[in-house]
Amino acid sequence: MQRYPMTPAGHLALEEELKHLKTVERPRITQAIAEAREHGDLKENAEYHAAREQQGLSEARIRDIEAKLGGAQVIDVATLPKDGRVVFGVTVVIENIDTEEQQRYTIVGEDEADFKINKISINSPIARGLIGKSEGDEAKIQTPRGEVEYEIVEVIYGE
Structure with a gap:
């Protein structure tokens, strides 16, 4: 089974997204399909085809989240030894040696990564290059x- 490292916050966010998809989106899409069917001929019914496509995307995302939650490896950085090493979940400040420009990144799981807010995936080249260093x-x-x-x-640790 594939393991998916994630922070406690990332795990919670996936659980909330899954709940939303199952309790809000799935019934809404089912209702949209039912309404589109009432309009008659399904071959030329754009609303029906759009709703069915949306249903397929939503169900695929539900399966994806369920697989990730099933293989989740929740890592709480607060429980890790604080020895100055770069590990999953920490925030690291790095300085470009040539330009002396500093950047700050938090290393998180794939689904939590958002470069706009300086959260980078554990699988990104930057994170892979930093992991294990002090x-x-x-x-x-x-x-x-x-x-x-x-x-x-x-x-x-723990930011």
Whole structure:
């Protein structure tokens, strides 16, 4: 069984999304299909086909979430030893050695990642390059613009 690392907050968010899909979206889509059927000929009924497509997407997402929750490996960073190493769930401040520009990222699971708010996936190149390193270490990370060297300035547990 595939394991899906996630924070407690990410696990809760998936549970809430699953509940919403099952209790709100599924009945709404079923009602939309029933109403579209009442309009007659289904071959040329765009509302019916749109509702059926939406139903398929919703059911696929439900199956995806259920699989991820079934294989969830919830990691609470508060329970980990605080030894200055970069691990899943921490927030890390890194500095580009060439430009001295600092960036702050929190390493989270796939479904929690949102680059706009500096949450990066454990599977991202940046996270993979930082995992296991400690404060003061340097990490070479392959980016689309080439290799970039960063120094780990700070590792924050439980932010």
